[in-house]
Amino acid sequence: MTKAEPEVSSAIRPLDRNFFARDPRRVARELLGKVLVRAGEHRGVTLTARIVEVEAYLGTNDPAAHAFAGRTLRNEVLFGPPGYAYVYFIYGNHYCLNVSCQAEGQAGSVLFRALEPLTGIEEMARARRIVMRTPRSLRLLTSGPGRLTEAFGITRTRDNNCDLTSANSSSLWIGDDEFRTQRICLSARIGITKAADRKLRYTIAGNPFVSGPKSFRIVSA
């Protein structure tokens, strides 16, 4: 690790619950540029990474959403109050992170798909078992929904139903460091078969940490 870490402003404030108590499309759009934080672990090193790609899931109205078939033991966090982590296990290998949106009883959510690492890069690389050779290796840390959860040590046992609006009661939270996203792109959601035509994937235009091959990253606003 010879390259300097990207600059990050010192003050990061947690987003409040009202931020998440809205339509998931609105939350998704506004989450771009915010920061995912894991604190109080890694021997005092705080992990931070900027949110550059998310997808909106529209609850019981959305055939692609886990909540579509109604409330189950797995997805009950989605039906609870906004601002909580919904973590699920997929393909026998990976965890994915969502944040619950809308008022209690409404199951909309936002899936975290890619982050741009800011601090704690060595700790993320260790968690991912990635040897950092070139600057391009950075992409392997948090570019993809399964990758970012592994980099942050997010599992269902540890983090499902944790409060993402609190820096005190939870080691995992979402903050605002006053970064302002310039241009946002909209595209189809990745890896789903139902309602695959809906444009509910939000990315920061041109950000190199957006997941997928190049063809997946070049999308129009």
Added chain:
DNA sequence: ATATCGATTATCT
């Protein structure tokens, strides 16, 4: 650079 495929298990039908 793009395509295809196997891994591996919780969850639900």
Added chain:
DNA sequence: GATAATCGATATG
């Protein structure tokens, strides 16, 4: 018993 909001390895142009 089938499926899944994925990843990494391998093959081929």
